[in-house]
Amino acid sequence: MRPVGPAVAGALAVAVAVVGCSSGSTNRSAAPTAAPASASAGATGATGPAARATPIASPTTLPAKAQPPRPASGRVPRPRIVDRLIPFPAKRRREMVAYARRHYGISTYRLTDPHVIVEHYTETSDFSATYSTFAPDVPDSELHELPGVCSHFVVDRDGTIYRLVPTTIMCRHTVGLNYTAIGIEHVGFSDAQILHDARQMRSSLALTRWLRCRGHIRIRDVIGHNESLSSPYHHERVAALRGQTHDDWKRADMDTYRRRLARLPC
Numbered sequence: 111m112r113p114v115g116p117a118v119a120g121a122l123a124v125a126v127a128v129v130g131c132s133s134g135s136t137n138r139s140a141a142p143t144a145a146p147a148s149a150s151a152g153a154t155g156a157t158g159p160a161a162r163a164t165p166i167a168s169p170t171t172l173p174a175k176a177q178p179p180r181p182a183s184g185r186v187p188r189p190r191i192v193d194r195l196i197p198f199p200a201k202r203r204r205e206m207v208a209y210a211r212r213h214y215g216i217s218t219y220r221l222t223d224p225h226v227i228v229e230h231y232t233e234t235s236d237f238s239a240t241y242s243t244f245a246p247d248v249p250d251s252e253l254h255e256l257p258g259v260c261s262h263f264v265v266d267r268d269g270t271i272y273r274l275v276p277t278t279i280m281c282r283h284t285v286g287l288n289y290t291a292i293g294i295e296h297v298g299f300s301d302a303q304i305l306h307d308a309r310q311m312r313s314s315l316a317l318t319r320w321l322r323c324r325g326h327i328r329i330r331d332v333i334g335h336n337e338s339l340s341s342p343y344h345h346e347r348v349a350a351l352r353g354q355t356h357d358d359w360k361r362a363d364m365d366t367y368r369r370r371l372a373r374l375p376c
């Protein structure tokens with residue numbers, strides 16, 4: 111989810127531009143249409159002062175929740191996960207509620223019953239740079255919005271899986287899908303680099319398998335950031351952003367990823 115664009119002066123831009131998950135953002139004119147549906151996706155479970163401030167703004171706009179077939183839950187081992195939680199205090203939660211209102215028409219910072227997993231890469235060579243980008247709650251340099259961007263997990267090149275944000279909280283990592291998507295970053299500079307890194311891939315697949323089996327997420331809904339616009343769950347209320355996506359994890363590479371994931375059933 112790298113914020114990209116013209117160079118921006120100032121420390122903030124430096125801090126934000128250090129990391130990214132794309133060699134560039136793209137904006138396509140033809141965004142897919144989302145099926146009208148029930149409003150329950152991502153809208154339940156809101157508690158706290160900010161979350162209960164406003165009811166769902168537009169009950170008919172969120173994509174339909176997937177009905178069966180969804181994978182059966184099995185006994186999939188939880189991979190070893192190292193907690194490096196970023197600060198997510200009340201201010202950031204309020205900003206997440208406001209973001210969810212603007213972009214999805216729901217008033218919650220909570221991620222409830224996610225239906226999509228989005229794979230990214232960081233365009234950094236180590237985990238610490240990624241953490242340093244996600245931890246501060248500052249506007250991103252691409253869209254200039256709050257809260258700061260983040261991702262739920264980061265898979266390092268040595269195979270270490272870091273958890274930065276609980277999967278019960280929304281993160282800004284993929285325009286159009288944050289209300290229902292878990293984000294997984296990979297330290298690296300390209301799809302190919304990660305696909306050919308055995309240690310990193312082993313951890314990535316173990317994490318994605320565990321998350322998708324636990325959450326009944328279909329393999330087809332494990333997508334690359336670059337596939338975001340074609341997800342049936344894509345939903346964006348801000349017209350100017352309806353064709354916005356990034357270049358990380360293109361379809362051909364995700365097809366490879368999904369084939370490997372399919373060998374690890376729930």
Ligand SMILES: [Zn+2]
Pocket residue numbers: 111112131132229230231283335356358
């Ligand atoms: Zn990305």
